[in-house]
Amino acid sequence: MQNQQKIVNILLMKGVAVPNGEGRPALVPLRAAEAETCGGKAGALGGLLRAGLPVPDGFVLPFDAYRAAVRGAAERPPATPPFPAWLRAPLGRALAGLGERPLAVRSSAAHEDGAGASAAGQHESVLAVRGAADVIDAIRVCWTSLHTPRALAYRGRRVAEPLMAVLVHRLVDAEVSGVLFTGAGPRDEVRIEAARGLGTGVVGGTVTPDAYRVGADGSVSRVPGVQPTRLDRDGDRLVSRPVPAADLGRPVLDDAIAGRLARLGRAVTERLGGARDIEWAVADGRPWVLQARPVTVRPPAPPPARGHPAPGTLTGTPGSRGTATGVARVLRTPTDLGRVRPGCILVCPHTDPSWTVLLRAVAGVVTEVGGVLSHAAIVAREQGVPAVLGVPDATSLIRDGSRISIDGTTGAITTVSP
Structure with missing residues (x-):
């Protein structure tokens, strides 16, 4: 058994896919990952590992593993695909090769991390995972996230066959x-x-x-x-x-x-x-x-240093280019989502990837916190929705139902007379 594990570890280090013993490839070492079989996220990281750049090592369950899981499900698409029994042994061997340490389990969908669409934040990642049982649960979370309402709203009809690979690699305990x-x-x-x-x-x-x-x-x-x-x-x-x-x-x-x-x-x-x-x-x-x-859409340039804003004007960080005028709809919790109407301007503490469907309806977005490189800002730029971010106390200073105008290129927000 020890000799078998040594052989598996050598294969993993050399970038050779580890079979499951029945002739079916079960997983791919990260350094051997390619976008065509393992998704854009894992494929890019695999290329960087091969180039000697600092990427935490791991392995990938490729698209074929998801296809096998879906084939074993009773419904189409499955709410939560079952984990194929034939995957358990190779998964256990690969986890042993990574050692006893916390892991990150991350999505790598077929249409994710592409030049035309990022799918930023639309699928799940699970951090601080340890042990085979918890890794399996996290893999199924990633598979399931392929068909959540936010993922469906993001990709629309662009993807003929949605597929999900899953990347399992060492967690970086970031300072x-x-x-x-x-x-x-x-x-x-x-x-x-x-x-x-x-x-x-x-x-x-x-x-x-x-x-x-x-x-x-x-x-x-x-x-x-x-x-x-x-x-x-x-x-x-x-x-x-x-x-x-x-x-x-x-x-x-x-x-x-x-x-x-x-x-x-x-x-x-x-x-x-x-x-x-x-x-x-x-x-x-x-x-x-x-x-x-x-980078699918470049963010607006940072604004020059400003003096005090004019009366009735708020300023924030330009997040997504363009201007919009509409009724402000102030949302403080997800339970307020039902109050959103087409053409309104969403004003909230921060956005969330699950709100992607709203970006197809609203005219603009204002947040109290957040940066221009966040997932929600990336998706707003991809969908052409003007956004101003990091406006302190925006949900208190902007009155719900008032008519406002926002400029996502300069970061200015003004109240419009009725």
């Missing part, structure tokens, strides 16, 4: 994490958004991250964010804690780390080509790449 956008050229500016702890708050838009711009000459500029809490792993749980008072107001990144992240982003761009949207994490001073999708 700081976030997202960076590169340009297509080596001299282009790199934009970085960063927060303390795991990156869920940055990509989910539930914090206003520190925003950095790193020039080709290495110069770094910063706009401070607001992050009262941070998310960290505690054993096999994710725990939200207050940011220590000593850290409030302090930069999340120093210039040296911001510069290293920018150089890493440019290396990813050189390897994969085109402007890139990169999720990253830093642990023990070392940066890691967690995802590297194409």
